[in-house]
Amino acid sequence: MNTNKRVTLHDVARRAKVSYQTVSRVINDSPHVSKTTRQRVAQAIKDLNYQPNQAARSLVTRRSHLLEVVTFGSHHYGPSQTVIHVEQAARRLGYNLIVTHIVGMTLQAIRGAIDTLSGRLVDGMILIMPVRGVEYEELVSLCNGIPFVMIDSQLSSITPSVVIHQTYGSQLATQHLIDLGHRDICEISGPLEWFAAVERHTSWQATLEAAGITPGKSVEGDWTARGGYDAAHRLLNEGAVFSGLVVGNDQMALGAMRALREHGLRIPDDVSVVGFDDIPEAECFEPPLTTVQQDFDAIGTQSVEYLVNLIRDPAETAYQRVLYPSLVVRQSTAPSAKRQV
Amino acid sequence: MNTNKRVTLHDVARRAKVSYQTVSRVINDSPHVSKTTRQRVAQAIKDLNYQPNQAARSLVTRRSHLLEVVTFGSHHYGPSQTVIHVEQAARRLGYNLIVTHIVGMTLQAIRGAIDTLSGRLVDGMILIMPVRGVEYEELVSLCNGIPFVMIDSQLSSITPSVVIHQTYGSQLATQHLIDLGHRDICEISGPLEWFAAVERHTSWQATLEAAGITPGKSVEGDWTARGGYDAAHRLLNEGAVFSGLVVGNDQMALGAMRALREHGLRIPDDVSVVGFDDIPEAECFEPPLTTVQQDFDAIGTQSVEYLVNLIRDPAETAYQRVLYPSLVVRQSTAPSAKRQV
């Protein structure tokens, strides 16, 4: 059965006693095939376990039904979750997904990731570009006409992209603390080369100022628990006094809470903490973490749908899909003690 | 520059004033090209920004330089980390990677994942099959001659695979608790359809018995923090008394520790806890978690290297590469209080 030679269109045709073209019609669901021959051919395909040769196919159609996702920061929760959902959405729409992880956000790294595949005739690309480093125009010229959609790029730039409204998310988090009566609110931000980190930071500041509150100190973390731990220590060692803390993501919040406890601060009694992402573990933190939830499933799914539209109609005008996060309140935040005084 | 028509071998040939075959030789690093013509052709390739058409290439060579990884349980730390390293190793060796996530471990799901791609002429596959459900023989027939390597499959089966010696890992964890003087040791295992969960469970039991200790209760979790939380509650509600707890992974350990605290138990004073995986957050748990570290980078890298060998020489005899985990001791484990009495 497992002969060396691959089964081709012609083998199927011979067995079904039709021309190869008719077989081609059957596998492409052409309407111009009678019911009986269609059945006969289907049977032959099944008998021979025939699989159309995609290489031959895409050689003539110039379509590969292959998408590529280039992702930076794949060790982080957001990007890795997004990739999973991108793949699943792609497969639902009949595409397979090539994944490329880049480590440095340099033009060279991206060029490498894209160039290799342009020869593969990928039909489209999804670029998870959460940090600054490469301009949109550079990407356009790199992609060489292949449609692409960006994820996690800068908010409110007119590029084909799907993003989360980080400004809104950070506002939710900060306003939540304000509403609880907190007035001394510090921040541990993500690395400021990340768009999301800057947007959250800026919005934290703006929300406080809009409420007439002077922003507390802000220190920069690296998204990891250890980084959050170190950042919180830095904050406290610098003598910062605060009852509210907005942390750039849940992992850093975990580390920060540990550092706070080491300084004898109780959560939420002494300090209320808010994170970002709502990773599955957040509900089991000590205490369970109030956090800003992001829908990575929606990002992945919508970016693929957008991309597929772009493939079908490349002339479609570029726009940015904006998704809104939501606040999940748990036990790491509580009314300010001062308020009750 | 971005003309509609793609640049072909012939375009380059015309520009370099050589035959198309010579261009082919240059891009395939054939030695039979003089230095001067090679340069001339290289220049033309650069000028025209030529990219060889992979579809045409693989149509004739029957090689795609494409690998596929089929992964189950991609939302979990181990599989997702592994995939990242598989991709990076593959790219280093000149292959691109198609990723397919399957949700149910059924023959049908795997058949779907494999069949779609066999038409793509993938050169090889890596199957992350951490749970029972599909037999090796079935995979062999599904793969239809395409070489494949399994990851996380059953220990000591003679199949081409790369696995972690879970039995050894669990022994490390359990023996560590025994060495600390603990005699009442319970377990929260992973879902028992996972090979790793069964192996760790069996080895936990065996290690205790070898030390002349009657194993405590064992309850089954679902790898999530919430699952560990629930499992620990179940354990305690059933009246289990223990000073040592082996937990199937770090996330469940997080939840379990939370549940233990809710029952007034301090860690490590009252109960010592050991996890598995050493996720980056483990060092910032409350307290920092003692855990069994697994080298997912090595798994990914070695499985790709193995696969590439198999592609070059399909006759190579199948064997199982076994990697050994190591114990990382942190503050969630301490000498048994009883011992000192």
Place this chain on the structure above:
DNA sequence: AATGAAATTGTGAGCGTTCACATGATATTA
């Protein structure tokens, strides 16, 4: 200078499909 071997370059065919068109079969209408 003639010969041959080695290096370099060129030519024809085919990989397995789809596309555009040509042909054949069947149903519809006058």
Place this chain on the structure above:
DNA sequence: TAATATCATGTGAACGCTCACAATTTCATT
């Protein structure tokens, strides 16, 4: 029943490349 429209099926060419082999050039050797 003959003519036409409609549907079903078949044929030749092309997609862009590599393979096997043929032709040409180069250069050392007799």
